Amino acid sequence: MPHAFRRLALSNLAAQASEQLALAAAPLLAVLALGAGAAETGWLQAAQTLPFLLLALPAGLLADRASRIRLMIGAEALRAVALLGILALAASGRLGLGGLAALGFLGAAGTVAQSVAAPALLPTLVPRAGLARANRWLELGRSLAFAAGPALGGALIGWLGAGPAYGAAIGLSLLSAGLLAGLPEPARGAAPRRHPGQELREGIGFVLSHPLLRPILATAVVFNTAWFVLQAGYVVHAVHHLGLSAAGVGVTLGLYGAGMVAGALAAPRLAACWSLGTLIAAGPLAASLAALLMLATLALPAPALAALALFLFGAGPILWTIHTTTLRQAVTPGAMLGRVSATVLTATFGARPLGAAIGALLAARYGVGACLLAAALGFVAQLAIILASPAARLRALPG
Template identity: 35%
Template sequence: MFQKLNSMLHHKDFRTFWLSHTATQFGTQVALLGLPLVASLTLAASPLQMGILGALEYAPFLLIGLFAGVWADRARRRPLLIVSNMGRALLLALIPLIAFLGILRMEWIYAIAFLTGVCTVFFDIAYQSYLPTLVSREQLVGTNSLLESSRSAAQMAGPGLSGVLIQMLSAPVTMLVTSLSFFLSALSLCFIKTEEPTPSRPDRARSLWQDIREGLQLSFSEPLLFGVIRCSAIFNFSWNMMFSVYVLYAISELHISSGWLGFVYGGMGVGFFLGAVLVHKAIQTFGMGPVVVGSAAIASCGGPFAPLALGTGSAAVFLLMMGQFFFGLGMSMWSISTLSLRQTIVPAHLQGRVNATVRFAAWGAYPLGSLAGGVIGDHFGMQIALFAGAAGLMIAVLTLLFTPFLKSKEKTMKELHRG
């Protein structure tokens, strides 16, 4: 295992890509807590406004996700990565500027969240489709695990750093840290020298809708891909139903400070790191299918902790942190295994469109979940919204029982590719 890791780190262009990814993840994690705290602490947002904020951040996956997939298949992917991160850097740098001018309002936060989401759509789809051009098929699980380890490190340190910076500097100023990390990520990508293959051109002109339909057809006709899409959509809807009120609930109901809330999110990072370490061995031992089902089940166990975290003080912080840990552990193993699965069984010329379809369905569920959580929290209370989301996580796992995953025991990418 360590020899494989060493060989991947000696791959200069992958190492550059990994460092860029790490900078992106640290920026994302600071923003993940920072934007809701700007809304709740600086602008005193209501549960409904928090739900709208979450919905706007992920709405681009519904609105342009499929079109971005076609673009990622028709164009070179590295320039998309660079432009997307430069866009996020500039947009998030506007927050402290607007705050300094004294005109910061929820409307500005809504607009920045939406436009940042547009950049995220293009980055995520291009990044997942770009990796197979840098490494071999047999290196996908290892490299995805390494990338996931970076995300876990960011999730351990990022929210805590965000909470401390917010207490020291204010929430708007903390967004400068996020902006800088996205800028450094975009800059480092300019140094990759591996020649990206020229995108294949169809024999005859095809419309945008024909290309989209081809990606949709494969995604929904392949049982394993459809199982991932269905479970992810329900899971993400339910998770964002919780997350839309999570920060506000922790601050207003449990009276947890932004600093301690950063440590709560650090529990997710610990789970992500452990999942990234364990997933390769788990696939070799149990097979891809059981790992996919098991990882979803582990992640769903994190749901009930938040609504059950009654009272205040260290007990509430511990329960919230445990919920984040289980979610991070399961989602890390889920992300690595399902992404490696897609990168293995999907033809290269369809990678962008299939990844876009998965993002469209899975991440497109985020804004709907945010709105549902905001409405439920506003009318029935935030704890009810948290319980409803936790129940939805369990339902998502049950859908996997109606897929071939439990019978899919392939333990290497070569076996999956031949299948």
């Protein structure tokens, strides 16, 4: 792969590791140092996900108007400043839940800009034939960070306190920004400036009118809704129905990250013998099978079934992410990549609180079993959407 891409991949790994460390540290700091309960940690989680809903589209507009590398460097600097603020307030004894939530929101805003700009930059650094391979490396970095970051963050806080955990996250963000500094960015022709609303409508309209991107977006929205319906009830189900301890729940959740790593590592071999459409459909198919396995634990409360389900939830959808991202980059005009990526990010992250709310309502009224059943129906629906679409019949990247 080109040298510029290798630097981008290392920067992405450092950025993802910083994000996961910070996401793991924040609720632990809230509970252990600030005495937060479940409601407070829930609001803290909301503050750290809200920027994806509010800021992804403006970030996409910036990514199409300005330097994507400078936007990513600014994003990492913003995250480092936010984390440093948390560390300084904690050290001085002035950190409260409000400050932790506000600075968490600010740090997540940097994550949003990074998430939008990186996929838009990638096609300018890598030949078209290498896009799938490049996306695999980026997703492998994300998977490794997802699998190891929370465990490392928890261990650092448990053994050494919040300072080393946040210090490591700050260092990783600065490393990410340093790797991006001086990276060559191909010049883009100056586009005529129009009203921001018109430009955003153009990006959204492109996705909704494209025969390949529209069903992919619909599948992703249903997937994310169903996934968060499932997450709303899983921990309670694992503890009270499967008889798992807190450590056991952690192990099963860790298998989700392990599945992501395994899927990313297997992607090249599978790509050599499967068509692009099969690779795209593999994620929804694996998720549907996993949801049915999880549903089966209501009748057969075996922790191994739940563990296998979570592994499949990681392994299959990572193939989806790699190859649908590659397809999106291949069919989208370069000048519109930021806005198109932001549209997808906004819709998929917007489905997450919806799924969590549905799961909470179902669990409160009908019990955890209703969450598992609703999630299974959702995963079957997302499989039906993609199988009925032309994306599942693609042999290779379209021209």
